[in-house]
Amino acid sequence: MQLRGRTNGLIHSPIGEAFALLAAHKPTRPLLNLSQAAPSFPPAPVVADRIAAVAYEEDGARYVPQQGLEPLRQALAQELTQLYPGQVGTNQVLITAGCNQAFCVVASAMTNPGDNLIVALPYYFNHDMWLEVEGIQRRYVHPALDMMPTVADAEALIDDRTRAIVLVSPGNPSGVTLPPERLAAFYDLCAARGIALILDETYRSYRSTDAAAHDLYDRSDWTDHLITLHSFSKDLAIPGYRVGAVVGAPSALAEAMKLVDCVAICAPRIGQEAALAGLLHATEWRTEQAARIGERHKQFQMVMAPSPGGYELLSSGAYFGWVRHPHDLVGSLDVVADLLDQKDILVIPGTAFTPTDERMLRLSFANLSEPEIYELAVRLAE
Numbered sequence: 001m002q003l004r005g006r007t008n009g010l011i012h013s014p015i016g017e018a019f020a021l022l023a024a025h026k027p028t029r030p031l032l033n034l035s036q037a038a039p040s041f042p043p044a045p046v047v048a049d050r051i052a053a054v055a056y057e058e059d060g061a062r063y064v065p066q067q068g069l070e071p072l073r074q075a076l077a078q079e080l081t082q083l084y085p086g087q088v089g090t091n092q093v094l095i096t097a098g099c100n101q102a103f104c105v106v107a108s109a110m111t112n113p114g115d116n117l118i119v120a121l122p123y124y125f126n127h128d129m130w131l132e133v134e135g136i137q138r139r140y141v142h143p144a145l146d147m148m149p150t151v152a153d154a155e156a157l158i159d160d161r162t163r164a165i166v167l168v169s170p171g172n173p174s175g176v177t178l179p180p181e182r183l184a185a186f187y188d189l190c191a192a193r194g195i196a197l198i199l200d201e202t203y204r205s206y207r208s209t210d211a212a213a214h215d216l217y218d219r220s221d222w223t224d225h226l227i228t229l230h231s232f233s234k235d236l237a238i239p240g241y242r243v244g245a246v247v248g249a250p251s252a253l254a255e256a257m258k259l260v261d262c263v264a265i266c267a268p269r270i271g272q273e274a275a276l277a278g279l280l281h282a283t284e285w286r287t288e289q290a291a292r293i294g295e296r297h298k299q300f301q302m303v304m305a306p307s308p309g310g311y312e313l314l315s316s317g318a319y320f321g322w323v324r325h326p327h328d329l330v331g332s333l334d335v336v337a338d339l340l341d342q343k344d345i346l347v348i349p350g351t352a353f354t355p356t357d358e359r360m361l362r363l364s365f366a367n368l369s370e371p372e373i374y375e376l377a378v379r380l381a382e
Helices: 014-023 045-056 070-083 099-109 126-134 150-156 180-193 249-262 267-282 281-303 331-344 369-382
Strands: 095-097 116-120 137-141 162-168 198-199 226-231 244-247 311-315 321-322 360-364
Touching: 014 331, 045 267, 070 095, 070 244, 070 267, 095 099, 095 249, 099 126, 099 198, 099 226, 099 244, 099 249, 116 126, 116 331, 126 137, 150 180, 162 180, 244 249, 267 281, 281 311, 281 321, 281 369, 331 360
Parallel strands: 116 137, 116 162, 162 198, 198 226
Antiparallel strands: 095 244, 226 244, 311 321, 321 360
């Protein structure tokens, strides 16, 4: 039976398409895989030990409270309160089955079909896919020369059916971190227009500064206009355990939980236990991993600075480089196929993150070793 519903015509996951290309490929030298941003290393030993222990516990496979394990919600609230100005409470945290689910339940809970969300380009592809399948109009804010969206451009798109502005910082795929003053300006716009700011902070641990990412939790009315999304997948190297979080007003979380109940009941217990162990006992390990990936970023910037082979780095950060390829008359998916076929390099086409731009590629450098990053530049220049 062939299904012909709302997903008919929706794009397939670009990660899946990349792996389909890889399955048909016969490499002539070691593959440089820059396609996926999931950590390629195991979690901290204390996290792995806790995962193993939970599997043998009496309640290890049972449901958890729908809002999530209270110790985990408390630990995340305390961490955010320590890292940011302002206060986050345990009752303002909802644990979800990954950050993807966090975005989906929030976006669906705040909209009706025909409403619109303003989305900064380049977008994270699963965000755009979900809004399309839900019948939510996307209004795109194009980046300025510094690869950041402007408040003025976003404001021009707001109408009486706009429900939120969606930002991702650091960005996937751009790597760009929005400075606190830009986030504050977007918040002020949302507050003035009576809409929400949805801020996806999946890669917050991979910024190039220890300063607070923003001071929005310090606003007296932050729960009226701000929802932040978080992931434990990258920070703790547990992407397969599917655990993320929504931070916002308890009333907003209550609406989102109605959808969580329909699609997952609750986030998996074993993932929540893993995340709790990481927050409580793997702080030094997390810091070391973030620093290591930060060094890879510096190496990546250095080797890409001369635009090897005409591949121009427009922005980078966290796990990603946003690169313009040199082929005027060739689509980005064809360039991806050629890079794999001719250079044994696997990347993601930019059309996964923009509606029409055929000149861009996303390179996820974080999983490459230092020699592989240098090898990347050599192969691009061939």
